[in-house]
Amino acid sequence: MEKEKKGCSHEVTIIDQNGQTHYVQVPVVQELVRQGLSHVPERFQVVHQDNPVTPSLVQDVSEAPPSISMANLLIDSKPEDSRAQELAKLARGAKKWGMFLVTNHGIPMSVLRSLKDVVKGFFSLSFEEKKESVGSYTSIDNMGYGRSFVRSDRALDWIDRLTMRAAPEGADEGLHVWPQTPENFRQVMEKYVEEARKVCDELLQALAEALSLERLIFLRNFEPIESVVNVRVNYYPPCPRPDLALGLTPHSDASGITLLTQFDATGGLEVLKEMQWLKVAWPQDALLVNVGDLLEIMSNGRLKSPWHRVVTQMNKERFSVALFYNPPPRAEIEPVRDQDSSGESYKKVVVENYLKHYYKIVPTKEKQAIMYAMV
Ligand SMILES: O=C(O)CCC(=O)C(=O)O
Numbered sequence: 001m002e003k004e005k006k007g008c009s010h011e012v013t014i015i016d017q018n019g020q021t022h023y024v025q026v027p028v029v030q031e032l033v034r035q036g037l038s039h040v041p042e043r044f045q046v047v048h049q050d051n052p053v054t055p056s057l058v059q060d061v062s063e064a065p066p067s068i069s070m071a072n073l074l075i076d077s078k079p080e081d082s083r084a085q086e087l088a089k090l091a092r093g094a095k096k097w098g099m100f101l102v103t104n105h106g107i108p109m110s111v112l113r114s115l116k117d118v119v120k121g122f123f124s125l126s127f128e129e130k131k132e133s134v135g136s137y138t139s140i141d142n143m144g145y146g147r148s149f150v151r152s153d154r155a156l157d158w159i160d161r162l163t164m165r166a167a168p169e170g171a172d173e174g175l176h177v178w179p180q181t182p183e184n185f186r187q188v189m190e191k192y193v194e195e196a197r198k199v200c201d202e203l204l205q206a207l208a209e210a211l212s213l214e215r216l217i218f219l220r221n222f223e224p225i226e227s228v229v230n231v232r233v234n235y236y237p238p239c240p241r242p243d244l245a246l247g248l249t250p251h252s253d254a255s256g257i258t259l260l261t262q263f264d265a266t267g268g269l270e271v272l273k274e275m276q277w278l279k280v281a282w283p284q285d286a287l288l289v290n291v292g293d294l295l296e297i298m299s300n301g302r303l304k305s306p307w308h309r310v311v312t313q314m315n316k317e318r319f320s321v322a323l324f325y326n327p328p329p330r331a332e333i334e335p336v337r338d339q340d341s342s343g344e345s346y347k348k349v350v351v352e353n354y355l356k357h358y359y360k361i362v363p364t365k366e367k368q369a370i371m372y373a374m375v
């Protein structure tokens with residue numbers, strides 16, 4: 001049996017169901033792979049639990065989450081009937097899937113290329129160099145270079161992650177979580193966040209309009225100075241047995257809205273639909289949007305956050321960057337009410353209380369955290 005190189009582990013804080021804090025050491029997957037590991041260690045094997053890596057289906061394209069052209073959604077976009085059609089497509093996709101692709105998003109290619117360069121630059125460092133570059137920050141916020149979704153009674157995901165708080169300004173004071181190498185990492189990521197945030201703000205308005213709601217009804221919760229943006233780089237190294245381990249365990253995002261970009265169209269993201277895992281066809285250069293739990297609450301269940309997971313691949317590594325956009329922690333979000341609320345009823349929640357609850361119970365086998373906000 002190959003041995004894990006000593007010291008190559010993330011230190012993770014977990015809180016158990018009784019509120020007790022534990023520190024656990026979790027192997028760094030990238031380092032296991034670099035050492036030429038040819039098996040999947042037992043701690044990563046989901047088959048030992050009652051949730052095996054169930055096989056997934058390739059989607060019929062006509063049945064896939066829709067691809068929305070952002071350029072056609074803009075308020076001054078012409079002709080008006082193509083805008084109306086795009087809004088209708090957005091409404092159908094967001095209601096049916098809680099997930100959609102975005103093309104013509106306006107984020108310059110040069111920004112996306114630099115993002116890919118700095119992310120790959122960071123992950124090409126040795127473990128020691130990474131640790132030196134980023135202070136690993138052990139907290140339930142899972143900031144810095146490390147892990148998330150760790151629970152002692154669940155298999156570990158085949159992933160290494162780097163998480164940073166990009167907004168509000170000054171929120172990372174005292175947290176040394178931005179890589180120092182590559183030198184321009186932070187500058188590039190902040191430029192990406194600035195551009196991506198414009199896309200999110202536009203989409204939040206378009207989503208409200210698509211649902212025949214007042215255009216600002218969702219965006220109003222995202223107060224410009226205090227709203228929170230967390231960015232997380234997900235690195236999935238190649239896995240010797242994709243049938244035994246998951247890249248990312250099934251979950252819904254706790255966010256308002258999540259904007260995802262992947263490099264090199266590698267695939268791996270899957271969504272659960274009618275009890276079946278479906279592979280998401282995700283073309284090069286498209287962004288992918290997930291409705292988060294907080295937007296599900298704001299929309300009073302008109303939109304549902306999708307239950308999704310990431311599978312691993314034998315010969316391919318994969319990178320994605322997830323941007324989680326949330327209203328301020330103290331904001332109280334109120335579900336929209338009117339006659340066509342289709343029976344779903346959510347209650348007012350304070351953002352930070354919902355997030356605390358979410359992090360206390362995840363990962364769960366089913367979509368459970370949202371129950372907290374249901375009447
Ligand atoms: O890697 C992906 O495509 C999805 C990542 C994801 O679901 C997350 O970071 O919450």
Ligand SMILES: [Fe+2]
Pocket residue numbers: 251252253308
């Ligand atoms: Fe996610």
